[in-house]
Amino acid sequence: xxxxxxxxxxxxxxxxxxxxxxxxxxxxxTVWADPRAExxxxxxxxxxxARTAERGLFDFFFLAEGLRLREHKGRIHDLDVVGRPxxxxxxxxxxxVTDRLGLAATxxxxxxxxxxxxxxxxxxxxxSEGRAAWNVVTSSDAFTGExxxxxxxxxxxxxxxxxxxxxxxxxxxxxxxxxATPASPYGVPRPFAxxxxxxxxxxxxxxxxxxxxxxxxxxxxxxxEGREFAAATADVVxxxxxxxxxxxxxxxxxxxxxxxxxxxPADLKIMPGATYVLGDxxxxxxxxxxxxxxxxVSPQNxxxxxxxxxxxxxxxxxxxxxxxxxxxxxxxxxxxxxxxDGDPLAVAxxxxxxxxxxxxxxRGTVIETTARQTFVGSPRTVAEAxxxxxxxxxxxxxxxxxxxxxxxxDDFVDRVVPLLQERGVFRTEYAGTTLRSHLGxxxxxxxx
Numbered sequence: 001x002x003x004x005x006x007x008x009x010x011x012x013x014x015x016x017x018x019x020x021x022x023x024x025x026x027x028x029x030t031v032w033a034d035p036r037a038e039x040x041x042x043x044x045x046x047x048x049x050a051r052t053a054e055r056g057l058f059d060f061f062f063l064a065e066g067l068r069l070r071e072h073k074g075r076i077h078d079l080d081v082v083g084r085p086x087x088x089x090x091x092x093x094x095x096x097v098t099d100r101l102g103l104a105a106t107x108x109x110x111x112x113x114x115x116x117x118x119x120x121x122x123x124x125x126x127x128s129e130g131r132a133a134w135n136v137v138t139s140s141d142a143f144t145g146e147x148x149x150x151x152x153x154x155x156x157x158x159x160x161x162x163x164x165x166x167x168x169x170x171x172x173x174x175x176x177x178x179x180a181t182p183a184s185p186y187g188v189p190r191p192f193a194x195x196x197x198x199x200x201x202x203x204x205x206x207x208x209x210x211x212x213x214x215x216x217x218x219x220x221x222x223x224x225e226g227r228e229f230a231a232a233t234a235d236v237v238x239x240x241x242x243x244x245x246x247x248x249x250x251x252x253x254x255x256x257x258x259x260x261x262x263x264x265p266a267d268l269k270i271m272p273g274a275t276y277v278l279g280d281x282x283x284x285x286x287x288x289x290x291x292x293x294x295x296x297v298s299p300q301n302x303x304x305x306x307x308x309x310x311x312x313x314x315x316x317x318x319x320x321x322x323x324x325x326x327x328x329x330x331x332x333x334x335x336x337x338x339x340x341d342g343d344p345l346a347v348a349x350x351x352x353x354x355x356x357x358x359x360x361x362x363r364g365t366v367i368e369t370t371a372r373q374t375f376v377g378s379p380r381t382v383a384e385a386x387x388x389x390x391x392x393x394x395x396x397x398x399x400x401x402x403x404x405x406x407x408x409x410d411d412f413v414d415r416v417v418p419l420l421q422e423r424g425v426f427r428t429e430y431a432g433t434t435l436r437s438h439l440g441x442x443x444x445x446x447x448x
Contacts, residue, residue: 011424017390018269018397018439019417019426020060020104021053024405028305028370029275031295031403038406041083043093045406050094052406053101056413057427059438060102060133060216061094062238062399063087067108068144070337072304073313077335088120095128102435104133104218109163110140111148114199118170121215122207130211130434135218135238138163143336160225162198167217167233169194173205174214175447212434213444222250230268231257235441238399239272242374247272247394269396269439274374275403278411282377289373292403297370302363305370308335309347319363323348323355383419390425 010016023046024030031037039045050061066084070077087105094103103124107117125132138159139145145153154162172194177187186208193202219226219234222241230237231254241250255265277292279285297305299319306323307314311332314324328344355365375382389395402408420426431437 014423014425015390015393015396016427016440017386017420017425018271019056019058020062020102020271020397020399021049021056021058021409022062022064022273022399022401023049024401024403024408028296028301029401029403030405031292033295033298034404036404036407040405041085043090046090046094047097048406049402049409050098050101052409052413054098056409056417057430058101059397060104060131060435061091061098062104062135062218063090063106065106065108065137067111067139068147068337070335071143072307072335077304077337088124091132092124092127095124095131098128098131100131100430100433100438102131102133102216102438103128104135104216106135106137106220108139109136109166110138110154110159111145112166114166114169114194115173115201115203115205117166118173118205119207121170122174122205122210125210125212125215126207130436132210132212133216133218133236133435135220136163136167136234137220141337158198160221160229164229164233165196165198169196169199169201171214171444172447174209175444176205177209179446180209212436213446216435216439216441227254228257230254231263232261234268235436236269236271236439239270239395241394242272242274244389244392244394247389248392251393251395266440267442269441271397271399272374272395273401274398275401276375276382276412276416277373277403278377278379278382278415280378282381285377285381289376292373293367296403297363297367299363302366304335305366306362308338309344309351310334311344317362320361323352323362323365379415379419383416383423386416387420387423387425 030040053061065087087107091103091105121132121134140154140156140159142153172192176190176192178184178190180187189204191202191204194200216235217233218236218238219230220238221229222239237254239250241247251270254270255268258265258268277285277289279288302319303314303317309328310324311329311334317324328348330344351365351369354360354368358368360368375385377385386398390397400409400412417426421428436443
C-alpha cells in the first residue's frame with residue numbers, strides 16, 4: 001500500500017515550500033521577559049503551538065531534547081532552561097489533540113538501545129496513524145554521559161557508526177511484521193536477528209507497522225560524517241545554514257551525496273532552522289528585531305556568553321563596557337552541556353575585531369555575533385524571501401523557531417501563510433494523512 005502521496009503541488013516550474021514548527025525554550029531564543037511568554041513545560045503550551053502549526057497546515061511539530069540540565073560555573077544555568085519534559089511522552093499526548101500534524105522527537109542514538117527506542121517510536125507512529133518522526137542526534141561528552149553509563153563513554157569517532165547501525169537496526173525491527181491482509185489487518189510478527197559491531201539482538205518486535213511504514217528520520221549534524229550519515233540514512237536534514245549562499249552550498253553538497261547511496265534528490269528534504277520577525281512595514285519589523293535581540297541578550301546573558309568563550313569568571317566586567325584585554329583560557333571549561341563556540345582564541349579575535357570596527361560593547365558584540373532573526377520584514381517581504389530560498393535551492397523549507405512561547409507562530413500563520421498560498425507554493429489543505437505524504441517522501445521499501 002502506498003501512503004507516501006505526493007506533497008502539495010506548486011505551479012509548473014515552481015517548488016513547494018515545506019514548513020515545520022520548533023517548540024522554543026532553550027538557549028537565548030525565547031524572550032521570557034515578554035508578558036505574553038508562558039510555561040515551557042506545561043502541556044497547554046505544547047498544545048497551543050501544535051494546534052497553531054496544524055491550523056497553518058505545517059508538515060510537523062519538532063521537539064528538541066535535553067538529557068542533562070546545563071551548568072555554568074558548576075551551577076544550573078537557570079537563564080537557559082530549567083526542566084524539560086521527555087519528548088516522546090509529550091508527542092504521544094499531542095497525537096490525541098491533533099489530526100494531521102507530523103510529530104518529531106529528538107532522541108539520542110548514543111544513550112538508548114535499538115529495541116526499546118524502536119518500540120517507543122513505533123508506538124507514537126501507530127497512535128498518530130503515521131505521523132511520527134525521529135530526529136537522530138549523537139553525543140560523546142562525558143558530562144551528558146554521566147547520567148547514563150557506568151564506566152567509559154562512546155568514543156567521538158564511533159558516534160555515527162553506532163547511530164547508523166542503530167537506525168538500520170530500528171528499520172529491521174519496523175520491517176519485521178508481515179504486510180497487512182484482510183485476515184491479519186495489522187500483519188503478523190516474524191522473528192528477527194541482528195548481529196553487528198554495536199548491537200546483537202533477536203526476538204520478535206512488539207508493535208505492528210504503521211500506515212507510513214517507518215517513522216520519518218531527521219538528522220541535524222553538519223560535520224563531514226553528519227552530511228554523509230544524512231545522505232545515506234535521513235529523510236529530512238535540520239540544517240543551520242540560514243543565509244542564501246551558505247544554504248545553496250550546503251544544499252548542493254548534501255544532495256550530490258545521495259546518488260552514491262542509490263537515492264534521488266527528492267528522497268531527502270533540507271529544512272534549515274529559521275527565525276522571523278514581522279512588522280506592518282519592513283522598517284517597523286527591523287525596529288522589532290532590534291528590540292527582541294536586546295531582550296534575548298540581557299546584560300547577564302551577555303556576560304555568560306563571554307565567559308563561555310573566555311573560560312574565565314568575568315563577572316566584574318561591565319556588560320556595556322569593552323571586551324576584556326586578557327586572552328581566553330583554551331583549556332578551561334566554564335559551561336557544561338552546550339555546543340562549544342569553536343577555538344576560543346579565534347572566536348575572541350573575531351569578536352575583538354568586530355567590537356573595534358563597530359565600537360560595540362560586550363553586550364553589543366554578543367548581540368551582533370549571535371543574531372537569530374533569519375527573516376525580518378513585512379509579511380509580504382518574509383513570504384517572498386522564504387519562497388526565494390526554496391526556488392533557488394537553498395532549502396526545501398524551514399523549521400521555524402518563534403521567539404515567544406507558546407504564541408509565537410500566531411502572526412506567521414495568520415499573515416505569512418496566506419501569502420505563500422497566494423503564490424501557489426504552499427498547500428491550502430493536507431493532501432494525505434501521514435507525515436511522509438506531507439513531505440512528499442516515498443514509502444520505505446520493506447526489507448526481509
